[in-house]
Amino acid sequence: MSVDPRALELPGVREHPQRPEPRRMTLAERLYLPLLSGLAVTIRHMVQNLLGLRQRVTIQYPEERRRYSHRYRGHHILTTRPDGSVRCVACYLCATACPAECIHIEAGEHPDVNIEKYPVVYEIDMLRCVFCGYCVDACPEEAIIMSNNYDMAYYSRAQSIVGKADLMKPYTIDPDNLGYRPSYPEEDAQRAQMRRAAVDLVAAAKAKTGSGAATPA
Amino acid sequence: MPPELPELVARLPEGAVTESTGPDAPQDQPTWIVRREALLDVCRELQSNRATRYDLLLEMFGMDYPDRDERFEAVYHLYSIPSGERLRLKVPLAESDPVLPTVTTVWKGANWYEREAFDMFGLRFDGHPNLRRILTHEAFQGHPLRKDYDPARRWILTEDKMYMPKLEAPEKGDSMFERMTINIGPSHPAMHGTFRMIAMVDGEEIVASEVEIGYLHRCFEKMSETHTWQQVIPYTDRLNYCSSFINNVGYCRTVERMLGVEAPPKAVWARTILSEFSRVMDHCVANGSTLVDVGALTNFWYFFQPREEIYGLLESVCGARLTVSACRIGGLLADLPPDFVARCRHLLEFIPPLIDDIETLVDKNRIWLDRSVGIAAISGEDAVNWGWTGPCLRAAGVAFDSRKAHPYDLYDTVEWEVPVLRGGDVYDRYRLRMLEIRQSLAIIRQLVDRGMPEGPYVVDDPHVALPPKDACYNQMESMIYHFKLIMDGIQVPPGELYGFVEGANGELGFYCVSDGSGKPYRVRVRPPCFPLFSTFPTLMQGHTISDAIATLGGLNVIAGELER
Numbered sequence: 099m100s101v102d103p104r105a106l107e108l109p110g111v112r113e114h115p116q117r118p119e120p121r122r123m124t125l126a127e128r129l130y131l132p133l134l135s136g137l138a139v140t141i142r143h144m145v146q147n148l149l150g151l152r153q154r155v156t157i158q159y160p161e162e163r164r165r166y167s168h169r170y171r172g173h174h175i176l177t178t179r180p181d182g183s184v185r186c187v188a189c190y191l192c193a194t195a196c197p198a199e200c201i202h203i204e205a206g207e208h209p210d211v212n213i214e215k216y217p218v219v220y221e222i223d224m225l226r227c228v229f230c231g232y233c234v235d236a237c238p239e240e241a242i243i244m245s246n247n248y249d250m251a252y253y254s255r256a257q258s259i260v261g262k263a264d265l266m267k268p269y270t271i272d273p274d275n276l277g278y279r280p281s282y283p284e285e286d287a288q289r290a291q292m293r294r295a296a297v298d299l300v301a302a303a304k305a306k307t308g309s310g311a312a313t314p315a
Numbered sequence: 316m317p318p319e320l321p322e323l324v325a326r327l328p329e330g331a332v333t334e335s336t337g338p339d340a341p342q343d344q345p346t347w348i349v350r351r352e353a354l355l356d357v358c359r360e361l362q363s364n365r366a367t368r369y370d371l372l373l374e375m376f377g378m379d380y381p382d383r384d385e386r387f388e389a390v391y392h393l394y395s396i397p398s399g400e401r402l403r404l405k406v407p408l409a410e411s412d413p414v415l416p417t418v419t420t421v422w423k424g425a426n427w428y429e430r431e432a433f434d435m436f437g438l439r440f441d442g443h444p445n446l447r448r449i450l451t452h453e454a455f456q457g458h459p460l461r462k463d464y465d466p467a468r469r470w471i472l473t474e475d476k477m478y479m480p481k482l483e484a485p486e487k488g489d490s491m492f493e494r495m496t497i498n499i500g501p502s503h504p505a506m507h508g509t510f511r512m513i514a515m516v517d518g519e520e521i522v523a524s525e526v527e528i529g530y531l532h533r534c535f536e537k538m539s540e541t542h543t544w545q546q547v548i549p550y551t552d553r554l555n556y557c558s559s560f561i562n563n564v565g566y567c568r569t570v571e572r573m574l575g576v577e578a579p580p581k582a583v584w585a586r587t588i589l590s591e592f593s594r595v596m597d598h599c600v601a602n603g604s605t606l607v608d609v610g611a612l613t614n615f616w617y618f619f620q621p622r623e624e625i626y627g628l629l630e631s632v633c634g635a636r637l638t639v640s641a642c643r644i645g646g647l648l649a650d651l652p653p654d655f656v657a658r659c660r661h662l663l664e665f666i667p668p669l670i671d672d673i674e675t676l677v678d679k680n681r682i683w684l685d686r687s688v689g690i691a692a693i694s695g696e697d698a699v700n701w702g703w704t705g706p707c708l709r710a711a712g713v714a715f716d717s718r719k720a721h722p723y724d725l726y727d728t729v730e731w732e733v734p735v736l737r738g739g740d741v742y743d744r745y746r747l748r749m750l751e752i753r754q755s756l757a758i759i760r761q762l763v764d765r766g767m768p769e770g771p772y773v774v775d776d777p778h779v780a781l782p783p784k785d786a787c788y789n790q791m792e793s794m795i796y797h798f799k800l801i802m803d804g805i806q807v808p809p810g811e812l813y814g815f816v817e818g819a820n821g822e823l824g825f826y827c828v829s830d831g832s833g834k835p836y837r838v839r840v841r842p843p844c845f846p847l848f849s850t851f852p853t854l855m856q857g858h859t860i861s862d863a864i865a866t867l868g869g870l871n872v873i874a875g876e877l878e879r
């Protein structure tokens with residue numbers, strides 16, 4: 099089946115095969131016999147699925163949703179200061195770093211001299227965005243982060259250009275829904291710990307019922 | 316003067332071939348400057364001379380240096396499978412007369428590459444059988460990769476300029492059928508992307524055919540020239556989007572070599588593991604879609620379960636499933652999640668039973684054997700001549716794998732072998748991918764057993780990688796580096812380099828040229844499926860339309876990479 103890879107290093111010229119040598123069928127194969135073992139595989143899968151002996155691989159989207167990690171690069175969030183104003187200082191780093199050139203910022207003078215600037219307009223063209231997370235990496239103020247939200251649908255192209263108000267919508271800042279953002283190792287570890295604990299709980303419950311069966315939801 | 320081939324060089328006029336030496340010469344592989352008059356002789360000799368035997372034309376493309384006297388350059392990357400040597404030929408060409416002889420008579424695979432160089436740079440090839448545009452529309456004007464071409468130009472592309480091929484078929488023998496020309500694609504469910512195939516059929520048999528590409532042209536190479544080195548990484552995701560992680564690794568490794576930095580052990584370890592997982596995933600898609608095209612739907616579902624789980628792993632590392640952008644120049648985008656090893660172990664348990672099931676279902680299944688054995692068979696010799704690499708080449712009996720021939724990352728520290736089959740047909744391409752999935756899993760298992768290396772995930776060099784966020788928030792110096800790196804980009808020293816990795820469907824090469832300005836002067840991709848697909852009309856000669864569909868899946872042609 100496989101040749102010695104060191105053959106490549108042998109001195110001299112190794113000729114490439116001059117003609118293809120296709121596989122030959124055995125008698126059993128000619129008689130379609132291996133189909134029976136294939137049938138056994140599909141029947142085994144069917145029985146397992148019918149009796150719920152293994153976890154289903156499909157989910158009932160949109161009622162049921164796949165959980166993504168807290169690194170998921172979804173819809174952006176513009177974070178706010180404690181007083182609810184936008185944290186962004188319009189430094190344009192995100193717009194510069196963006197490989198899709200989808201961020202549009204217009205800066206204005208901030209009344210507070212310590213802050214200096216703020217974005218009068220901050221727009222992201224969601225149809226252009228490639229969700230690479232470069233804006234989050236670039237931001238020196240932690241003013242733009244990403245959420246776990248991946249369903250973005252629009253009725254028109256104009257709608258897909260999301261402005262400051264939508265990016266700052268408070269509902270997106272649900273701690274469970276946060277996505278890609280500057281990393282916090284402790285928090286990451288804590289979340290992983292929680293996920294492991296959940297998995298252990300399910301395993302323990304399965305062991306208790308005896309069959310190892312997960313009831314279909 | 317090149318050390319080999321003294322007789323050939325003696326026959327040529329003075330100065331026809333010179334070796335590029337000195338501080339400005341490329342350091343990555345030997346480079347010869349060849350005058351165009353001598354090109355065909357040199358190529359013939361290099362290809363057939365048993366001492367050199369450069370049997371594989373990896374790629375051929377154009378370069379544009381408007382400041383030079385001889386503005387254009389045709390670059391050939393040659394590879395010798397027996398000796399593992401690489402060689403670059405450069406042919407300088409004046410703007411007034413950018414004509415050079417075709418090398419399609421030496422390497423058949425040069426056909427499409429030369430068409431691309433014609434399309435993108437306006438180089439003309441004497442004696443080329445079919446020199447017309449390949450990636451752009453027939454009504455397109457100008458040559459987009461020339462430096463003076465304005466990317467904002469718009470052309471009205473009308474349908475009356477649309478190309479209709481004149482298929483030249485052999486004489487109609489005693490066939491009782493009427494000949495018919497049919498068109499499949501570009502938007503056709505069996506066409507795995509936007510390809511168009513025009514076939515002349517005699518009854519059911521294809522007597523002549525041609526394929527058209529260019530419906531998805533993404534301008535990857537042109538866009539790379541106007542963005543910083545880091546910004547190219549998300550573009551590479553979209554080359555072979557079935558295994559985007561490998562593209563990331565290929566590009567980042569190339570730039571790292573140009574910079575002279577090395578990714579830390581942890582990043583290299585993770586890159587190797589995730590590359591192999593991506594390869595498994597890519598093979599799952601290729602085999603799954605081949606089988607579904609011939610009517611074996613169940614396997615598609617079994618194949619897509621590992622893929623789904625691997626996407627979950629990638630998502631936990633980088634936050635995206637398909638277009639991962641998970642590498643950074645100098646390492647990874649983020650530290651690995653704490654449960655990385657556990658998830659890898661879970662996958663190593665989860666994938667093999669499904670692969671076993673699929674093998675039981677189809678390996679000896681006569682319905683599949685009848686559809687695949689001996690279909691679109693190619694010999695190893697021909698496959699090399701057409702420029703094939705990757706699983707399709709290994710299925711034709713040539714044991715060439717960049718991971719083995721030129722080990723990078725951790726491939727030389729693990730035990731694995733290169734599977735090789737001799738059939739060269741649809742069946743063996745399927746079978747070889749199954750064997751490779753097992754090899755990939757073996758590599759991953761060894762690396763996971765070794766444990767995650769300690770240390771940083773990205774190189775600690777503020778000229779290459781962004782400083783950590785805390786430092787950026789709290790230290791003036793880091794803040795300055797942060798701004799400099801984003802505003803000006805990584806300053807890659809002037810030079811050129813061809814970096815490569817073994818992609819899921821062949822050697823994926825990146826030829827990067829830097830002029831030291833902070834943006835790539837040129838990023839050229841060696842797309843592994845470009846030569847594969849250029850062979851398609853030849854492969855289909857004498858087969859049926861249904862065979863064509865089965866073959867297309869087995870070649871694993873990905874439009875995003877084919878047309879960049």
